[in-house]
Amino acid sequence: MARMKFYCDAERCIECNGCVTACKNEHEVPWGINRRRVVTIKDGEPGERSLSVACMHCSDAPCAAVCPVDCFYTTGDGVVLHDKEICIGCGYCFYACPFGAPQFPADGAFGTRGKMDKCTFCAGGPEEDGSPEEQRKYGRNRLAEGKLPLCAEMCATKALLAGDANVIADIYRQRVIMRGASVLGTGGLFRDRYLRMSPAADLRGASSAKE
Template sequence: MARMKFICDTERCIECNSCATACKNEHEVPWGVNRRRVVTVNDGVIGQEKTISVACMHCSDAPCMAVCPVDCFYRTDEGVVLHNKDTCIGCGYCSYACPFGAPQFPSNGTFGLRGKMDKCTFCAGGPEENGSKAEFEKYGRNRLAEGKLPLCAEMCSTKALLGGDGDAIADIFRSRVMRRGKGSEVWGWGTAYGKSPNPNATAPAAATAAPASFTEGKK
């Protein structure tokens, strides 16, 4: 069974926002909610700007599921993390727990009226019958039930945003990294620790060596 995941390749993202626009149009997302956002890091710093498309990452150990007091979050057989709006009480715990800011309150209605949480569904709908009117009104279109991938990934012009089976998209991203020859620095090792993972390595070796994570577990 496929385990659905997203990966955004920051080396390819051009900040066109087509992913965010496609999501809002496809699902008629409520006003004030952005299920997918394009974030710029180091904005204005020459040579250090990076943009990344962010949404619910459908975590294997999702913190939103852990903190929800009414257990409205659930995981499908494909690994997609969804929530039941009929059960949701709008407490906002999931919003505080999520490191990606995926669960959000809609902004429509009277001031102070927050309503039910809304989040990315990986285009997998919700607990209602697949393709039903009730499902679309609450969660948007169920593209996975139609045999399609999330529209945000399909609309990405540079294929920076990849969505689908985790193993398949990891293989695609791995091949890109190996062609670039950046090694483990693509994971931000220098940003996190301020040094190369192998300070004794020569520059050519560091540029061509594949990180251990690329080969572990691949038999």
């Protein structure tokens, strides 16, 4: 069995929100629910980075640990799923999750918290694979169809990767090495102040400042 993982490459993400749109469309999630979102840090400043974030399918998932009704389970693929028949909509998973992945529709009486909804890694829920019931509650089960999460498949710059952790790690390792090489060659990729200046002058300045 594969261990499924998401990886988002901050050097590649261009904040197009294609993953967010693809996810919403594929699973037909209701208004106000965003299983995936793109967060931009230092927006409009030097060093701006964007990352697409959803449920990270943690090994020691805080949501599962704090759930008062124990509605979470981890599949053989390492995907963290939950059972909406058991969920009571208390919101504890949202308090505990560092990524803000659990979402709650305000569909109870007076707009109270409804049952939690989150990224399923396109793996549906506890119902029979591909059943209309599963489709209605959790969206499409692409993993059962032999496909990977649509957000990653749709990513134009291949910033967002999803799949077997070993494969993802290999791809990322390759990228890091290539980037290191490009720094050596042209000093280009990381727009860092050391690299913008003449390296020798900068270092001389730094060493004299230290003395």
